[in-house]
Amino acid sequence: MIVGIDYSLTSPAICVFTGGRYSKFQYEKCKFYFLTDTKKYAQTWDDQIFGTRFSDYHCESQRYSTIADWATEHCMGASCIALEGYAYNAKGSSAFQLAENMGIFKYKLFELSLPLDVVAPTEVKKFATGKGNSDKPAMHAEFMRATKVNLKNKITPDKSGVSNPVSDIVDAYFICRWLHSKMNSVR
Secondary structure, rough: OOEEEEEOOOOOOEEEOOOOOOOOOOOHHHHEEEEEEOOHOOOOOOOOEEEEOOOOOHHHHHHHHHHHHHHHHHHOOOOEEEEOOOOOOOHHHHHHHHHHHHHHHHHHHHOOOOEEEEOOOOHHHHHHHOOOOOOHHHHHHHHHHOOOOOOOHOOOOOOOOOOOOOOHHHHHHHHHHHHHHHHHHOO
């Protein structure tokens, strides 16, 4: 089991590839999990995509711990985990909150001796589209080309552009696929 994670404060998403390291990476062998604060997205979309509504929290530390516990649960049994690193353009207090949030998650993975690889957002985008500065629509277009699945029409048909949770699921998919590729290039 290989796991790719697009980790955030508002809409984290996880792709779990259930095939083996040496098997072909296929959408059909992936399960997707995401957190949302939008009730209509918190549902099971098919036998592969599972949305969960954020639970209530009383302080930021509880919020970070709750998100980390949710993510850690989906990482149990993984042979390797890839986590998208920090975006360098994050500014202000949100950058600190993201760092605190991710720090708690990384610590929980460390405590459980779960293997972690961190990949830069630009590297994931370049892997997916050939351009390190690709936007959400370009990533979604490449996802549709690779999988023949239009997540935007499935999950957010009422939105005009590609947004959460679709963009987060797409990113998690490519993070997982990047890790699978990396693992198979080092034999």
